[in-house]
Amino acid sequence: MSTHELARLxxxxxxxxxxxxxxxxxxxxxxxxxxxxxxALPGGHVDVEESFRDAA
Known part of the structure; x- marks a missing residue:
């Protein structure tokens, strides 16, 4: 198990x-x-193969 965090867009x-x-x-x-x-501003994480526009 890794102790490193992944960066998320x-x-x-x-x-x-x-x-x-x-x-x-x-x-x-x-x-x-x-x-x-x-x-907060609305928004969230961008899923794999999801565009920024779709995530927003």
């Missing part, structure tokens, strides 16, 4: 909307530790 999304005279950004609350319940 991620794809995150920044989605803006102009509404009621101001900018808004889409955020999600994390469902898993670490940082469960904290606000």
């Amino acid at each position: 991620t794809a995150d999304v920044v989605a803006f909307a102009w509404r009621d005279g101001s900018w808004h950004v889409l955020m999600v609350q994390r469902r898993w530790d670490p940082y469960r319940g904290q606000w």
Whole structure:
């Protein structure tokens, strides 16, 4: 068993909307530790043979 971590690519999304005279950004609350319940940009790991666009 290896003790080395593998590097994982991620794809995150920044989605803006102009509404009621101001900018808004889409955020999600994390469902898993670490940082469960904290606000974050939506996104996640890119699976093998998955494009960044599909992952996003």
